[in-house]
Amino acid sequence: MGYVPSKIIHLISLAVLFLSFGMILAATLQTNPGKLRKAGFILHGISWLTLFLSAFGLVSALGMHAAFPKWASVKTVIWVALGLSVLLLAKRPKLSGITMLLISGLGVAAIWLAVAKPAL
Ligand code: HEM
Structure with missing residues (x-):
């Protein structure tokens, strides 16, 4: 896939x-969280996968395979952490304040890495 379609899918x-x-956070606050929780998990799974697929569409379009930069490796670790943190959010609702802070921090870090592309 080309650069522009990959980037649009990445951002969506x-x-x-x-x-x-x-x-998922809102579902932890409801007395009957069934449908919202399920929809949250489904959307999380789909968007987590398409984030990865579009990331490697971008890597390929930008010819980054040969010398994969460290900032992109760190983003891959962040992507894994964003996948795992949904379990924390769902299984430990009492920690949801800290988990949301963690998730936001991971998002900020990944966006900074993509835009600033620091030489790590
Ligand atoms: C699987 C891990 C990931 C890889 C390998 C990856 C790789 C990339 C690449 C190659 C670009 C294009 C940079 C350019 O246009 O010059 C990009 C853009 C971007 N990525 Fe990722 N990404 C990953 C995960 C993430 C995550 C988890 C987030 C946020 C939570 C994120 C946020 C962004 C943003 C906001 C841009 C647009 C930057 C810009 O337009 O300047 N990415 N990513």
Whole structure:
């Protein structure tokens, strides 16, 4: 896939991923969280996967395979952490304040890495 379609999918996935975190968080506050929680998990899974697929569409379009930069490796670790943090949010609702801070911090770091591309 080309650069522009990959980037659009990357950014939409990012928006939906954070929306899904909000849905799961909101579900932890409801007495009957069934549908919202389920929809949140489904959206999280789909957007997490499309974030990854579009990331590697971008990597390929930008010819970054040969010398994969460290900032992109760190983003891959952040992507894994964003996948795991949904479990924390769902299974430990009492920690949801800290978990949301952690998730937001991971998002800020990944966006900074993508825009600033620091030489790590
Ligand atoms: C699997 C891990 C990831 C990889 C390998 C990756 C890689 C990339 C690449 C190659 C670009 C294009 C940079 C350019 O246009 O010059 C990009 C853009 C971007 N990524 Fe990722 N990404 C990953 C995950 C994430 C995550 C988890 C987030 C946020 C939570 C994120 C946020 C962004 C943003 C906001 C941009 C646009 C930057 C800009 O337009 O300047 N990415 N990413």
